[in-house]
Amino acid sequence: MSATLLARDLRYAWRGRTVLNGVDLHVGSGEVVSLLGANGAGKSTLLRLLLGLLRPAAGAIHLDGAPIASIPRRLLARRLAYVPQVHVSPFPYLVRDVVLLGRLPHAGLSGRIGPSDRQAADAALTRLGIEHLAERPYTEISGGERQLALIARALAQGAHLLVMDEPTGGLDYGNQLRLLDLLRTLAADGFGILKTTHHPDHVLHGSHRVAILRDGRIVADGPPAEILTRPLMRSLYDVDVEPHRLADGRLVFMPATAQTPPSPGYPQSHPSESPA
Amino acid sequence: MSLSRHPLLPLLGLPALLGAAMLAALSIGRYPLPVDDILRLLGAALGWRPLPPEEFEVLYNLVVRIRLPRVLAAVLVGAALASSGAAFQAVFRNPLVSPGLLGVLAGAAFGAALGILLSLDWLQVQALAFAMGVAAVAIGVGIATLFGGGAIVMLVLGGIVSAALFSSLLSMVKYVADPYNQLPAIVYWLMGSLAVADLTQVGSLALPIGGGVLLLSALGRALDALSMGDDEARTLGVPVRAVRYTVIAAATLVSALTVSLAGMIGWVGLIVPHIARLLVGPGNSRLLPTSAGLGALFLLGADSLSRTWSTTEIPIGIVTELIGIPVFLLVLGRARKAWA
Numbered sequence: 001m002s003a004t005l006l007a008r009d010l011r012y013a014w015r016g017r018t019v020l021n022g023v024d025l026h027v028g029s030g031e032v033v034s035l036l037g038a039n040g041a042g043k044s045t046l047l048r049l050l051l052g053l054l055r056p057a058a059g060a061i062h063l064d065g066a067p068i069a070s071i072p073r074r075l076l077a078r079r080l081a082y083v084p085q086v087h088v089s090p091f092p093y094l095v096r097d098v099v100l101l102g103r104l105p106h107a108g109l110s111g112r113i114g115p116s117d118r119q120a121a122d123a124a125l126t127r128l129g130i131e132h133l134a135e136r137p138y139t140e141i142s143g144g145e146r147q148l149a150l151i152a153r154a155l156a157q158g159a160h161l162l163v164m165d166e167p168t169g170g171l172d173y174g175n176q177l178r179l180l181d182l183l184r185t186l187a188a189d190g191f192g193i194l195k196t197t198h199h200p201d202h203v204l205h206g207s208h209r210v211a212i213l214r215d216g217r218i219v220a221d222g223p224p225a226e227i228l229t230r231p232l233m234r235s236l237y238d239v240d241v242e243p244h245r246l247a248d249g250r251l252v253f254m255p256a257t258a259q260t261p262p263s264p265g266y267p268q269s270h271p272s273e274s275p276a
Numbered sequence: 277m278s279l280s281r282h283p284l285l286p287l288l289g290l291p292a293l294l295g296a297a298m299l300a301a302l303s304i305g306r307y308p309l310p311v312d313d314i315l316r317l318l319g320a321a322l323g324w325r326p327l328p329p330e331e332f333e334v335l336y337n338l339v340v341r342i343r344l345p346r347v348l349a350a351v352l353v354g355a356a357l358a359s360s361g362a363a364f365q366a367v368f369r370n371p372l373v374s375p376g377l378l379g380v381l382a383g384a385a386f387g388a389a390l391g392i393l394l395s396l397d398w399l400q401v402q403a404l405a406f407a408m409g410v411a412a413v414a415i416g417v418g419i420a421t422l423f424g425g426g427a428i429v430m431l432v433l434g435g436i437v438s439a440a441l442f443s444s445l446l447s448m449v450k451y452v453a454d455p456y457n458q459l460p461a462i463v464y465w466l467m468g469s470l471a472v473a474d475l476t477q478v479g480s481l482a483l484p485i486g487g488g489v490l491l492l493s494a495l496g497r498a499l500d501a502l503s504m505g506d507d508e509a510r511t512l513g514v515p516v517r518a519v520r521y522t523v524i525a526a527a528t529l530v531s532a533l534t535v536s537l538a539g540m541i542g543w544v545g546l547i548v549p550h551i552a553r554l555l556v557g558p559g560n561s562r563l564l565p566t567s568a569g570l571g572a573l574f575l576l577g578a579d580s581l582s583r584t585w586s587t588t589e590i591p592i593g594i595v596t597e598l599i600g601i602p603v604f605l606l607v608l609g610r611a612r613k614a615w616a
Binding site: 048053074076080081084091093098101109110113 | 494513
């Protein structure tokens with residue numbers, strides 16, 4: 001199961017305003033790729049283009065060598081899945097039924113849900129460790145659990161490429177870190193994951209590659225520790241942050257001390273000296 | 277809870293319950309008939325056990341000519357309104373939506389009033405009600421497509437505009453109508469009644485209404501996906517626009533047909549889906565047929581009440597509102613949790 005999504009020279013304009021102006025991006029099996037960019041940089045637009053929800057004004061998007069526009073929707077849905085930001089449904093569908101929606105591309109609109117569909121849904125629930133939530137209403141579980149249910153739905157689709165819109169958005173600190181670990185595990189199992197994020201720390205923790213979207217282009221693409229530098233962060237977010245290397249070699253960003261003076265009597269800490 | 281664990285139970289039990297309710301509805305009325313008599317008539321009609329000709333004639337007249345059209349009309353109208361209400365709630369992602377959202381009821385009301393004003397015959401009044409109901413939705417959808425590319429919020433706004441337009445047209449018709457003959461007829465029609473239904477009419481509407489209800493039910497799983505969001509549904513392989521407009525078209529057609537048959541009957545399309553959701557859960561492939569069955573039951577009950585409550589018949593639209601409000605409050609208490 002090896003899959004690659006490749007975008008070349010994508011251009012897109014909305015109401016006369018150029019949103020994307022020559023974007024090159026790719027994501028393949030076995031990697032977690034983070035898409036970083038300021039608010040309004042066009043991250044969501046890019047995701048919608050990659051999912052085939054919008055048509056680019058120019059450029060090409062290929063899935064394993066075939067233009068996605070040439071792949072019928074149902075077949076595309078079995079190979080490329082969208083995991084939206086956590087949301088609340090107006091109706092209390094059971095978690096199992098939400099995951100079973102991932103079988104729509106297999107069973108068809110009015111097709112019957114068969115034993116193989118139920119097995120796929122159960123396997124996805126088990127894979128994410130939420131089989132105990134199967135009979136709970138989707139509206140009554142926590143945000144972190146809802147995000148897991150949406151990922152389970154993507155797995156039930158049978159897709160090996162997952163496009164995720166801010167998967168850590170709205171999750172508490174612990175769930176954010178657990179989710180990042182889960183994405184890393186999925187990549188190790190051969191899934192390819194493209195996600196947007198607003199947290200450089202989430203990029204450093206668990207992404208194989210980061211792509212920086214700015215002024216409608218990918219201005220940098222590579223290993224997070226090489227790409228995320230103090231000047232880049234300043235130009236991207238207009239804030240000054242200091243990179244610190246931990247004892248075990250990992251990189252973290254801390255706000256520059258001049259911007260957030262420590263309150264009187266607060267003990268000074270030096271991340272570079274702290275034990276891992 | 278125990279019912280939702282056995283989701284097939286309501287689906288299997290509902291037709292049996294509906295059959296029993298239809299028998300009961302045939303037996304009650306100004307001249308109560310024992311159910312036994314109806315079964316004997318059925319046996320005679322099927323050629324099993326002949327009845328004396330004069331008894332057969334009396335029973336046939338009362339049961340088949342007078343009561344059966346009403347009973348069938350109640351079943352059709354109830355099923356149509358409840359299932360199109362449930363489908364609309366999914367398409368518009370809002371559990372408080374009813375089939376009249378896009379203006380079909382306002383348009384049909386104007387059409388019927390105009391027909392009465394022009395002293396058309398009853399069939400023409402019905403045709404005009406149907407045509408104006410469809411026209412009102414077409415205008416609402418047209419406004420939404422023109423200004424917002426058919427986005428949901430624009431559809432709702434377009435429906436509001438269209439409904440307001442036809443309500444004002446209705447007021448105009450009422451204002452110029454003859455206050456002694458036409459105005460009471462218009463007002464009475466707006467309250468809804470199943471009394472005018474005859475067997476051929478009910479028969480000719482059975483096919484389009486039944487087909488519409490079946491079509492909506494077949495789209496159940498697509499509606500589940502659609503109610504999660506357009507982008508999600510599309511990435512799950514659902515042709516979002518096609519499904520949305522098919523549902524709007526089918527629900528509009530069956531609602532307009534019910535209005536032309538029985539006038540304005542409110543609340544059924546709003547509350548019955550909620551009761552059905554409590555029974556079988558929110559999944560639309562079970563919810564839509566269950567709503568249809570419960571809607572038929574609900575309207576059968578309401579019509580039986582409207583016929584027997586007092587010596588003069590009470591318009592069924594008033595009955596559904598009077599029963600609907602307390603039922604809605606009861607359901608609200610249990611359903612509220614799911615909306616938060």
